[in-house]
Amino acid sequence: MAQCEMAPVADVVESLSALAHVHRLAVFQLLVRAGAEGMAAGEIARDVGVLPNTLSTHLTILAHAGLIRSRREGRSIIYSADYEAMRDLLGFLVSDCCGGQPEICAPLVGIADVADRCSPQ
């Protein structure tokens, strides 16, 4: 049976804050789509269009929030999204929403399907 552990509010705020930036959101989005394989910092920088050192700062912020992980592979450092952290964050938001007014947020259950249909490629 799944526990009902709730992430501390401070952590949630940190995660939201980490994602509340155009470039960081783009980075996270990119990494989610890259899957477990991940992407090298340099490739991310090129894709997103930010300088390597600036990107490094963003990656540090996302990593500190627990949303991404990193591993060295030769000269490159490979970053990948942490799906569990994202699930925790979504879980908090959804339970905050549905917890108070279940009937209003009921449609949320179908969102995953919608996501399937909407996401191209």
Next chain:
Amino acid sequence: MAQCEMAPVADVVESLSALAHVHRLAVFQLLVRAGAEGMAAGEIARDVGVLPNTLSTHLTILAHAGLIRSRREGRSIIYSADYEAMRDLLGFLVSDCCGGQPEICAPLVGIADVADRCSPQ
């Protein structure tokens, strides 16, 4: 049939940014639980524990992001959560997540139920 309209990234960032603050998150949480009835600004300020003028700033930020609405009622101004905006935000996040790796985010569908079980009043 539901459209697959995607909120502009800038709007998503603004919403995330609005929620990425301890007091604002608390305010939103409070309003979600308050339902359509909403709460007066003063009551929110007391509950959250911030000065009225500071709260006013936070409310403006949340309202500008579209996460809450307001209406005047006598001397009070009543604020209430905008569930649709929240659904849009969650929809974006979920589709960003599940769009790339559906199998990984599949458990998300069950989160709403979890929310039901976890949230005590």
Next chain:
DNA sequence: TCGATATTTCGATATTTTCCGAACTATCGA
């Protein structure tokens, strides 16, 4: 060991955010 590649760290600056006190606006009741 040296040079090239990949990334981070440092230091500084520009911008934004946060928060408060004081002043202002709106509404109600007498």
Next chain:
DNA sequence: TCGATAGTTCGGAAAATATCGAAATATCGA
């Protein structure tokens, strides 16, 4: 109309963010 109540707006100071160039670190290949 006045005074009290409810909120907002204004102005400024302190803190946090964002971003860049330059320098430092780590790894690879020759």
